Amino acid sequence: MEINDIIRPENKVYSKPQLLDEVHMHYCPGCSHGVIHKLVAEVVDEMGLAEKTIGVSPVGCAVFAYNYIDVDWVEAAHGRAPAVATALNRLYPDKAVFTYQGDGDMSAIGTAETIHAANRGENIVMIFVNNAIYGMTGGQMAPTTLLGQKTATSPYGRRVDLNGHPLEITNLLKELDGTCYVTRQSVHTPAAVRKTKAALKKAFENALAKKGTSVVEVVSTCNSGWKLSPEKANEWMVENMFPKYPLGDLKNL
Amino acid sequence: MKEEVRLMKGNEAIAHAAIRYGCDGYFGYPITPQSEVLETLEEEMPWETTGMVVLQAESEVAAINMVYGGAASGKAVMTSSSSPGVSLKQEGISYIAAAELPALIVNVSRGGPGLGTIQPSQADYFQSCKGGGHGDYHMIVLAPSTVQEMVDFVTLGFDLAFKYTNPAMILADGVVGQMMEKVVLPEQRPRRTEEEIRKQCPWATNGRKDLRKRNVVTSLELESAKMEVINERLQARYREIEKNETRWEEIDVEGADYLIVAFGSVARICTKAKELAAEKGIKVGILRPITLWPFPTAAIEKAAQGKKGVLCVELNAGQMIEDVRLAVHDALPVEHFGRLGGIIPSPDEVLVALQEKLIK
Numbered sequence: 287m288e289i290n291d292i293i294r295p296e297n298k299v300y301s302k303p304q305l306l307d308e309v310h311m312h313y314c315p316g317c318s319h320g321v322i323h324k325l326v327a328e329v330v331d332e333m334g335l336a337e338k339t340i341g342v343s344p345v346g347c348a349v350f351a352y353n354y355i356d357v358d359w360v361e362a363a364h365g366r367a368p369a370v371a372t373a374l375n376r377l378y379p380d381k382a383v384f385t386y387q388g389d390g391d392m393s394a395i396g397t398a399e400t401i402h403a404a405n406r407g408e409n410i411v412m413i414f415v416n417n418a419i420y421g422m423t424g425g426q427m428a429p430t431t432l433l434g435q436k437t438a439t440s441p442y443g444r445r446v447d448l449n450g451h452p453l454e455i456t457n458l459l460k461e462l463d464g465t466c467y468v469t470r471q472s473v474h475t476p477a478a479v480r481k482t483k484a485a486l487k488k489a490f491e492n493a494l495a496k497k498g499t500s501v502v503e504v505v506s507t508c509n510s511g512w513k514l515s516p517e518k519a520n521e522w523m524v525e526n527m528f529p530k531y532p533l534g535d536l537k538n539l
Numbered sequence: 540m541k542e543e544v545r546l547m548k549g550n551e552a553i554a555h556a557a558i559r560y561g562c563d564g565y566f567g568y569p570i571t572p573q574s575e576v577l578e579t580l581e582e583e584m585p586w587e588t589t590g591m592v593v594l595q596a597e598s599e600v601a602a603i604n605m606v607y608g609g610a611a612s613g614k615a616v617m618t619s620s621s622s623p624g625v626s627l628k629q630e631g632i633s634y635i636a637a638a639e640l641p642a643l644i645v646n647v648s649r650g651g652p653g654l655g656t657i658q659p660s661q662a663d664y665f666q667s668c669k670g671g672g673h674g675d676y677h678m679i680v681l682a683p684s685t686v687q688e689m690v691d692f693v694t695l696g697f698d699l700a701f702k703y704t705n706p707a708m709i710l711a712d713g714v715v716g717q718m719m720e721k722v723v724l725p726e727q728r729p730r731r732t733e734e735e736i737r738k739q740c741p742w743a744t745n746g747r748k749d750l751r752k753r754n755v756v757t758s759l760e761l762e763s764a765k766m767e768v769i770n771e772r773l774q775a776r777y778r779e780i781e782k783n784e785t786r787w788e789e790i791d792v793e794g795a796d797y798l799i800v801a802f803g804s805v806a807r808i809c810t811k812a813k814e815l816a817a818e819k820g821i822k823v824g825i826l827r828p829i830t831l832w833p834f835p836t837a838a839i840e841k842a843a844q845g846k847k848g849v850l851c852v853e854l855n856a857g858q859m860i861e862d863v864r865l866a867v868h869d870a871l872p873v874e875h876f877g878r879l880g881g882i883i884p885s886p887d888e889v890l891v892a893l894q895e896k897l898i899k
Contacts, residue, residue, distance in 0.1 A: 329893065332584060336747055336750060337746055337747050337749070337750060338746040338748075339622065339747075340612070340744055340746060342608070343757075350759075351760060352753075352755045352757065356747075356753050357747060357753060358744040358745065358747055358753055358754045358755070359744060359753070359754075359755045359756070359757075360607075360608055360611040360612075360744050360755075360756045360757075361755070361756065361757035361758065361759055361760050362604065363604060363607070363630055363631065363634050364609070366600070366601070366604035366607075366631070368605050369544055369596070369600075369601040369602075369604035369605050369607075370605065370607055371607065372594070372601075372605055372606030372609070372610075373566065373592075373594075373605035373607075373608035373609040373614075373616065374608050374744075375596060375603075376564065376592045377563055377564055377592055377609050377612055377614045378612060378746070379618075379735075381745070381746050390835050393878055398597055398598060398600075398601065399604070402596075402597035407884070414842075435879075441696055461640070468568065488711075503822070509876070514748070530684070
């Protein structure tokens with residue numbers, strides 16, 4: 287049997303989403319961003335939202351998300367994506383507006399914008415990639431860095447007396463009347479990837495139905511920042527991140 | 540709404556002018572002495588009439604970033620604040636300028652530094668005209684001296700912002716914001732439809748309708764060679780704005796022995812001082828910069844020719860005077876008179892300062 291006998295449309299089980307660009311990503315091998323980008327592209331594609339989706343990219347590793355997913359994008363200042371998305375949502379109520387933010391962007395410098403956009407119940411999707419570290423700037427401590435976790439700015443491990451506790455911002459967002467759907471997912475196994483995709487789809491449906499703010503946290507790896515192999519990073523995440531950031535729906539109205 | 544004559548505060552005039560311009564969105568945060576802008580908009584409920592969005596943000600930082608988002612999508616959007624609040628907006632303004640977006644920012648300025656005072660000041664001249672935020676950029680800065688100009692400059696500010704895809708600022712002081720005058724409000728202009736916005740702003744991030752090529756609004760470029768090209772494009776645009784949009788007003792400059800340069804409310808005080816001077820046989824002319832950036836450098840150089848001296852009167856410790864001195868090249872004495880911290884000088888004080896500093 288020749289290879290071309292196998293590569294036939296009827297044998298196709300998977301294809302790259304149309305909206306995911308054919309370019310090299312700048313992400314490190316093993317990073318979760320690539321999978322999450324693919325899921326966003328897939329969901330927007332499958333929901334037929336390519337013409338009406340506007341993404342807001344953060345400052346952090348995902349700053350260049352606009353180079354990879356083929357929808358309109360606004361690149362926001364650090365932490366301000368929810369404010370930018372608020373205006374887009376208010377001025378174009380029929381569009382699907384989402385932010386894509388890391389832990390520093392969403393739960394440090396942008397905490398006020400995050401909480402207030404969610405509290406107003408802006409009809410947007412907030413995708414929150416939590417890898418417990420500042421990846422883009424070289425592995426510094428994030429608000430979500432675990433106690434004892436070593437980073438460039440907590441070289442002996444995060445200490446409560448020096449650095450305070452890890453911030454579970456998603457738990458805060460769950461409490462706000464403006465949020466309709468708050469969930470915590472991961473992409474470390476095929477099953478987890480499928481669940482995250484379903485969560486993203488639900489979040490976009492909520493935004494279009496004007497139900498309020500949907501938050502999809504994706505507990506992720508930063509193998510470069512964590513100084514682990516991709517495989518070891520996944521194991522470390524399961525052992526250390528999941529107990530602090532347990533997966534599942536926190537709110538689903 | 541037809542053209543209408545009304546009596547109102549400068550801050551209220553900004554709000555009415557914004558609605559009538561067909562502004563799509565206002566994002567603000569309360570701060571004295573400009574809170575009437577947001578209050579008036581909330582009272583007028585333009586979302587029920589023109590469809591304009593009005594939103595009280597959680598901070599000045601959020602408000603300017605809402606403006607950034609709205610401007611990126613091609614909408615005519617604005618914010619207003621006062622000095623400490625405008626300081627908070629500087630990062631966002633730098634992004635708006637870098638991303639080459641149209642937006643209108645109103646600063647009804649008050650005395651600083653720090654939390655300062657709620658009384659009028661012009662101490663934000665440097666911040667408004669010389670950058671304010673990081674990087675090499677300029678806003679178009681309009682300085683109203685009447686409530687009517689508060690109305691007119693909303694239209695002018697938006698028109699220039701869209702013409703040059705560059706942020707424009709109305710730099711008012713607390714006097715113009717708070718005083719009441721008769722104004723002519725223009726006829727209501729319709730807000731642009733989404734189709735009109737797509738035509739006018741093909742770069743806008745309002746969704747890939749008909750699967751057009753995607754639009755990205757960003758101020759990021761990591762390759763220095765490309766970032767230099769972006770900077771050069773901005774600078775070329777600034778030169779174009781300087782060439783086309785420099786505005787000023789002259790009052791009896793020809794034949795005068797002394798020139799007063801003053802902007803905003805202070806120019807009106809100086810006009811009275813000029814009348815008092817004339818009673819004493821001192822011939823004074825006034826040049827009022829209307830655009831603080833671009834600055835009327837050539838006009839001031841020309842107006843100063845043959846004069847015995849120039850007095851810059853400002854509600855600050857001497858900011859615009861630096862640009863005036865650059866304009867006249869040390870050809871004649873240029874002195875400064877200013878009151879600080881929210882104090883407004885009387886016409887008599889201006890005349891005394893002119894006599895003491897230039898006539899002696």
